[in-house]
Amino acid sequence: MRIDKNQINTLNDKALPDHRESFEYISHKLTARDIPVASLIEKIQSFQIAIPSWALGTGGTRFGRFPGGGEPRTLEEKIDDVGLLHALNAGSGAISLHIPWDIPENVAQIKAHAASHNLLFDAVNSNTFQDQPEQQKSYKFGSLCHSDADVRSQAVAHNMEVIRHGEALGSKSLTVWLADGSSFPGQMNFRKALQRTLDSLREIYARMPEDWKMFIEYKPYEPYFYHTVIQDWGTSHLLASQLGERAFTLVDLGHHLPNTNIEQIVATLMMQGKLGGFHFNDSKFGDDDLTVGAMKPYQLFLIFNELVAGMEDNTSKNPYPAWMIDASHNLKDPLEDLLQSVEAIQLAYAQALLVDRKALENAREDNDPVLAQEILQRAFRTDVRPLVAEARMEAGAALDPLAAFRTLSVRENLVRERGKKSMATGL
Amino acid sequence: MRIDKNQINTLNDKALPDHRESFEYISHKLTARDIPVASLIEKIQSFQIAIPSWALGTGGTRFGRFPGGGEPRTLEEKIDDVGLLHALNAGSGAISLHIPWDIPENVAQIKAHAASHNLLFDAVNSNTFQDQPEQQKSYKFGSLCHSDADVRSQAVAHNMEVIRHGEALGSKSLTVWLADGSSFPGQMNFRKALQRTLDSLREIYARMPEDWKMFIEYKPYEPYFYHTVIQDWGTSHLLASQLGERAFTLVDLGHHLPNTNIEQIVATLMMQGKLGGFHFNDSKFGDDDLTVGAMKPYQLFLIFNELVAGMEDNTSKNPYPAWMIDASHNLKDPLEDLLQSVEAIQLAYAQALLVDRKALENAREDNDPVLAQEILQRAFRTDVRPLVAEARMEAGAALDPLAAFRTLSVRENLVRERGKKSMATGL
């Protein structure tokens, strides 16, 4: 199923009078505060978030999985799904593949297919946290950190293969998330595990194409429950520093201990020129992988506040980060979940763009926390939905993507096409 | 210093054109959705939040205190400060006293003073977590739970004295927060401590005036760091149930373990008819006692969503709860902090009133979490500031209380009147 521009236009036309009113009101208010609305709209439109191929099917927990229907059965269908999202919100213009779940059989065809949806291939992701049927060595006790050199070699080779697939499709970066860790005190030698990981990453880094970047993810726990080799940003940053200029830290919002100040980590990494990528999701307890903005929208805004500040005043030349959603849609329709996530990101970004940075810096220099809070909250409390809707409509997408998804019966169509019991590869 | 209505009117007049525009926009939008704006305004106006007498001076931490100036030196001046707040925001129409810090010497005079500011006396608070100079027995190892019957009697007697002072002023409820607990495994017998607390509370309850209510606060830790006698809502509810119909649980937002679902606790307590009172503040790590809404405004909204639902559909006849701010203003001007807190509460309440409850219940019955989230976020993302401002202005208060506070140089005036080194009693 593809969504036709006409379908979207018809829906937009119906909603237009109400939208026009709202947009004019906010434009008027912002203009009165000397905020250039057109430039805001442009920035919102430029912000593109990659969709990972594994987020298009129903996720599960260790207690079970309750599949929906119409899940994509092939890489082509996964691209189609991202295409649907992008047609609806004009903000999901990239797909992030996961190897071995998404090995393209015919590269040219896959590239053409993605291009037909106006999609790019963002960072590729390796998988050394599961054993594949044909695999020689098991990752049960680690991969790049494993005590057995053969397992490490196998994991390095896998990463090289992932890069090869990515290169063919036009990707420019590799994201390494390692489950590697231990569940029992004593099980692993912390120092050896870290050293081996560094050594393995060095091999991959050395053989990575020269225009590629490596993103190193960190996570404090799960699937192992005592220690993870890359437990926090400090460890990831240590590795990235020792690897070289094209190695960076990747922040996943759900990969932190309770109460961590994530926005500070973002600021520190950008200050060091080492923030490479970002995985969006939301959580209450741990790596809950919930819809972005569903739980802590103010925290999301505070993080965007640092991202915008860091990009606007980029003295340390941090590269433009790779944005991706990384969530697990157990209860919601995956596509609806992603539409809500992209919307939440766009709203937070728009709000962060509204922050009066000059006034904020003055309040900070004056040690006026009351005023500093007012300035942030003024931006956060602004209803920016009409701005984001306008940005979408102008780009040819839907004023209200979720409503469009339902009105156009997208899921029903997909079920019809793919069946009730289709299952996304890798899940 | 008192704020003159004319001063406020003059300020409001200046801000009026901009406000009028905003208010008309939101009124128009809400009316189009069949939401009666006048009734909203009325509800916001009726929502009155008590200010505790101890929140009017600069707070401290165990590492030190950095006092500001112009702090109230007497109970009269504390009442004046709450009067200033109420003049500015028309939402702080009550004061909550703390004994022995606020013992009124001349009751009639104090009552008249409060009445002149249009203030009521809300719940009175006892203090058995500190030793007073003249005190016979020490609370170092507990009060109502103490192993020594004489300490328990002293603490019971103190609570009776608090009630007497409250009765004289027109209060109708007693809030009991117990620091009682232990810092080391083994130190206290959990069961004996709970039994003694119940027995002591029974004595107080039995002697409380018949039209009084008792609010029992819970807290998982601090100032003791292993166990507290009333560690959670479950324990408080157990005590309240065993005491009788006029005993209730009091929820303080900062008194929970990391990641607790507080809104669910609120819902459960209202369902049992046992939610007596509420202490507002915000926190990131523990009982941080920060400005309401400064950290997790969405959580605050979700809590209000339950409060509004519980009050609208009150099958279990939960009494109307007592609302109070309980924060510690270490870095901000206490009055500015309280103005921000009240505003955050009013905004969250207004947003919760906007929730389309019927649609929400339908989405829930249909197990449509996507739609349920949309409905909540639609309310939360609405910019309700003009509604709250209108409610204030209509009630004779300031469109922008914080701006008014600064423009009118309230703190500077207070410093002039009371001195740079004044100190609020009890701090």
Added chain:
Amino acid sequence: MRIDKNQINTLNDKALPDHRESFEYISHKLTARDIPVASLIEKIQSFQIAIPSWALGTGGTRFGRFPGGGEPRTLEEKIDDVGLLHALNAGSGAISLHIPWDIPENVAQIKAHAASHNLLFDAVNSNTFQDQPEQQKSYKFGSLCHSDADVRSQAVAHNMEVIRHGEALGSKSLTVWLADGSSFPGQMNFRKALQRTLDSLREIYARMPEDWKMFIEYKPYEPYFYHTVIQDWGTSHLLASQLGERAFTLVDLGHHLPNTNIEQIVATLMMQGKLGGFHFNDSKFGDDDLTVGAMKPYQLFLIFNELVAGMEDNTSKNPYPAWMIDASHNLKDPLEDLLQSVEAIQLAYAQALLVDRKALENAREDNDPVLAQEILQRAFRTDVRPLVAEARMEAGAALDPLAAFRTLSVRENLVRERGKKSMATGL
């Protein structure tokens, strides 16, 4: 494979001289402190821990599963595995079944089989957190709490079926763990969900055999990540109180928010006569389901300290609790993990038995936290391994069960019998 008494005796004989020395030393020391060693030994022997049928195969996480070999393929083989454990440690004399994974086809045969291993059938467990192939209605959005009455009826009927199977085998209690909850704010009506759960439990309770007990488990999160219907002991206790005298709370060590004082919950529940059962495991982050005692052995001791105190001074007539291990063995051999778990439980119990309760109560009454800590640590720091080993040997089991397991090549034998790729039902 069955372990022969002679095999165990041979192994014990080798280890005997060293053990004898250790045991005599500790006996001598304890006797000098007027502690009756024989009675200690007897108590340790009487303490029997049920093994759940699902703990005998390799567990998984949502990221994957790395199966070992020789897993039990049938209920008979599961019983055999528990029989092996019990032969080795004389402390695992019961099995706890999970329906529908363990439906006995021939009850008489299964009973005889268990009896041949000297095993009893402990609490039976229902499963409404997964959909079974033949199931009419889905539990995706809840079971006993579901908005659809038909789903609730199905879940009630399932629980009745579980009871029937349990009755046939001689079980006397039903453990209800509900995954029921929601992952998104707004998704569920907290009050309705709790009311429906209560109503559903009432139906089950009403139809439960008269000599049966119901254990209600609580858990703050997972598999849902915003709210669970029975989030904490307070909610479970509320339900158990409203259900009746034969409904109790069940404590699972991993089902708590960070830093919860679990031993206090144990004490409070026993004080109310409402502690029904206990699920042992250990954790660092959440419901990690690790080997008992692997992470926080002192906390385990403190919990046993309350259990022993509550059983010795049982004024509120709490029934003798049902003990079970509930862990997930992802990395370790499941049987080895269980041997370590049972050992850790026996050691903590033995240490708790050594606490000088009279001296402890005196220190508490005197508010002497230094001495109270000394008394607890004196017990905890005592090396009680020889006591526990003696208790085992006397009961015909192994001095060192884990060493015996390895020396006797139990796993290798099981792999030979059952194959490398056998898989436990339900995993």
Added chain:
Amino acid sequence: MRIDKNQINTLNDKALPDHRESFEYISHKLTARDIPVASLIEKIQSFQIAIPSWALGTGGTRFGRFPGGGEPRTLEEKIDDVGLLHALNAGSGAISLHIPWDIPENVAQIKAHAASHNLLFDAVNSNTFQDQPEQQKSYKFGSLCHSDADVRSQAVAHNMEVIRHGEALGSKSLTVWLADGSSFPGQMNFRKALQRTLDSLREIYARMPEDWKMFIEYKPYEPYFYHTVIQDWGTSHLLASQLGERAFTLVDLGHHLPNTNIEQIVATLMMQGKLGGFHFNDSKFGDDDLTVGAMKPYQLFLIFNELVAGMEDNTSKNPYPAWMIDASHNLKDPLEDLLQSVEAIQLAYAQALLVDRKALENAREDNDPVLAQEILQRAFRTDVRPLVAEARMEAGAALDPLAAFRTLSVRENLVRERGKKSMATGL
């Protein structure tokens, strides 16, 4: 009051028969496992823990303070108190001063006084978290990170003064703990604050004597509750790396978010040659500053396991770390608390020395978590109290320091000498 060797000998003599028996038993058992007992004893004796001058009086919380009696009123008396501890346990051979609370008036006299107790001066500590009466600029909004260059200069100058005092007394290191941070989102510019802190530390580092080391402490929160400039080991390590070879990270056990794997941080820092110092205490919720080993003795052991491993296999040439207790004794007698803390440290150290490292490494290389756990627990479950007691007795101290403290009525004597209402400076 000074404790006489004869007093200790008399007490030891009484306890000797029982001790001798226990020591011989453990010696026999260890010797059978080829563990050289004499070398163990020697290592335990060499392990000296500094006592901070502020730990000798009763601590407080923001809710109040319940002072005991006989607190040291002068620096001399503080040294006397540490002398008492050292006489009793032969393990507290150093004092760590805090400026401005402990400015020595007569350096020669103070040095002689310390020498008479056999005490060294360990790291000196600066204080920029409080305002002193005579201070020009306030630290309310930070010190080394402050937006005002004059405040930063003042704080730098203070640190230089601290170094001068330390130099005079023979200290060789400066510990910098900064409260610097913010309590409200927006209040501080994260990057500027970190940059300013780095710049300020650079000034201090540049002017530090050439044989001095700088220890940089980190802490996630308190006294500020949104962000701290040095929130975690990663930030401290970043600063230490940028400063130079003589800058190190200092780990305080209480300064971590819930569930942090501290032992891994220790291992990583030692691997980088950057672990400078250690502050011991224990906690359940946050920086609770409780008696070492009172809450999580196994975690303490696991940390010592890394410390011992790192010191034994010191390929990265980590300097020998500075050990200090940093606790706050609100409920216990401060000296008794310190005796319990030192004992807990000595026990954990002794247990860590018992770990069979070769076997452990083999188990790790074989990915045998069951065996690795057994090896650690075998060490931890060993009752090493007789070893530690022997080490003390041999060094001329008490077999049971706490019993000696009570039998000799030390506190009563101190109260007699110093009065019931004496108060330690700085509290």
